[in-house]
Amino acid sequence: MKNRLPAIIILLSGSLLAGIGLWRGEAGEILLKGIRICLECIGIG
């Protein structure tokens, strides 16, 4: 179990980061970007 500890700590840190991000409303900002056509992705700029 000892050699799995870093992964478990990082996994929990990741979930904490994602939770903070959601709390900050980042999912809403990504939604606003995602529903518009990304001209950069297409190659228009």
Add this chain to the structure above:
Amino acid sequence: MEKRRIVQLTSTLLNNAYLKGFATLSIYQGKGKAVCVPVLNCYSCPGALGSCPVGSAQFMLASYKHQLSLYVFGILTMMGAASGRLACGWLCPFGLFQELLNTIPFRTRHLPSLLKWLKYPVLILTLLLPVIWINSAGIGEPYFCKYLCPAGTLEAGLPLGLGNSQLRSLLGALYYWKLTLLLLLIAASISYYRPFCRIICPLGAFYALFNRISLWRFEIDHARCTSCGICSNRCPMEIQVPGNPNDPECIRCMRCSTSCPSEAITFTRIPRLTPAFNEENLLKPWDSKI
């Protein structure tokens, strides 16, 4: 059909299940786009139901707030810490695209190992450039998506750029640059196994950082290993498996473990105890005999 291919196809279909988008040459505008998927799948693909993590992270970094998206990095960190590059090998639609091209019968070539390091500077630049290369209003751009990403060209550029008359009228040098990159990648993918994933992909570079420490990873039972070399020969990512089963290049395709005749390689969460390497266990039988 092998199990991994079925999972890859399912993931590709689920990620791009908005079929109406292909018919009307528009994109999905529902709440699903708030979800950041753990693979490279352009959010401007007409079928995309979720958002691309690379595009989303760059968008947040390029905005006037230059914010590192904890939401995106949290999701990617969880995925990486759980299984390293498993998402590359099992879920990524663009990885599947390259793999299918590689099934075209043609001379297979070995990728120079030095090239695999290039994806790390690409990752750093993908994150840094939107913050430091900004306009007079203090806003950057998603430079990776704009100048490099062939997934965007394939999934969004081709259907929308060519199919939508309004967008088609806007096409210029940048579009043809990206199209050239995509065509080069298609040609390279026929001879080389997943060249984009191995040389350029910033998402693959990020997941690679976790390969050696991820919760689920490969374990080799050295007591069973006969050093036959079949695992390394079968590895499409050209890894020397017995010495480094969790190499940052490993995409967890499982070919090494399924091809091992002595079943010495396992992808597991629980550490396997290898009695041959446990000094105490080695000594006990001798002690009892003495």
